[in-house]
Amino acid sequence: MERKALIFNVQKYNMYDGPGIRTIVFFKGCPLRCKWCANPEGLERKIQVMFKKNSCVSCGLCVDACPVGIHEITPEGVHRVRRDIDCTGCGKCRSVCPQAALEINGQVRTVSELLKMVEEDAAFYSMSGGGVTLGGGECTSQPEAARELLMACRSEGIHTAIETCGHTKPDKLFSIAEYVDLFLFDIKHMDPKRHNELTGIGNERILSNLKELLTRRYNVKVRMPMLKGINDSREEINQVIQFLLPFRDDPNFKGVDLLPYHKMGVGKYSQLDIPYPIEGDPSLSQEELDRIEGWMKACNFPVTVVRH
Structure with a gap:
């Protein structure tokens, strides 16, 4: 039986996650719970209902349509999504909603189906030096499916990349690695305790995997x-520099991307009935980003500020 993956999006014409024009395949499931995550719909490895409360008129049509009872109208006459019941992904509630207030997040796709979607833009990859990037969520949370898709893309001459938090068993990581042309590997914080506070997991395995890849x-x-106020201090940047310094001049080390915090994913939290974990606005000013970039360039690191 052909391998299948649970994904939540296939995004075409991406210019930020790897070289050239790329197609991003977003896998569901992630071991981390970063407070600033822009894709909360990718955290759980299951199909979920996304509910735009402000669009809903509590008509109850979805209640009658859902075969497993996820939707209900409360005694106060308000539509509520029951998060204790797993969605089957049938889409019946979405099809009957007159206000387009419901979306089904998560689709099961075979590797062949995903490859076909990726291949649709092969001409753009050839023209721009682009390819496919597996993101998420975390693609290594579905290692067999990720590996087979990467193998299939490689066999078609498509450049491959993965975005990864790095928290996975080494044997799973390196079973995938031989089919990856470029790793986009996150460093979120250098201190294990602080990393745990920010993401729910320490960074020991992450840094070990990064060092081994390099x-x-x-x-x-x-x-x-x-x-x-989270990872922008001179001390934190110096620790990153010291960690990466032994690899700075290696041709396989492709430099550092700085990804400024943004709020593009905030609205999705309420659609999943998840509180947004960050209070206030931890955005960095242009001057602050330039300063951090300057610290790294002063140590001869290739560094780029990536702005969406």
Whole structure:
């Protein structure tokens, strides 16, 4: 039986996540719970209902349509999505909603189906030096499906990349690695305790995997989500520099991307009935980003500020 993956989006014409024009395949499931995550719909490895409360008129049509009872009208006459019941992904509630207030997040796709979607833009990859990037969520949370899709893309001459938080068993990571042309590997914080506070998991395995990838000469670009008061201090940046310094001049180390915090994913939290974990606005000013970029360039690191 052909391998299948649970995904939540296939995004075409991406210019930010790897070289050239790319197609991004977003896998569901992630071991981390980063407070600033822009894709909360990718955290759980299951199909979910996304509910735009402000669009709903509580007509109850979805209640009658849902075969497993996810939707209900409360005694106060308000539509509520029951998060204790798993969605089957049938889409019946979505099809009957007159206000387009419901979306089904999560689709099961075979590797062949995904490859066909990726291949649709092969001409753009050839023209721009682009390809496919597996993102999420975290693609290594579905290692067999990720590996088979990467193998299939490679066999068609398509450049492959993955975005990864790096928290996975080494044997799973390196079973995938031989089919990855470029790793986009996150460093979120260097201190294990603080990393745990921010993401729910320590960083020991993450940093070990990163060091091993670089040591084995896989192509790696480090990515750093940047948040004011969280990981923008001189001390934190110096620790990143010291960690990466032994690899700075290796041709397989492709430099550092700084990813400024943004709020593009905030609205999705309420659609999933999840409280947004960050209070205030940890955005960095242009001056602050320029300063961090300057610290890294002063140590001869190739660094880019990536703005969406």
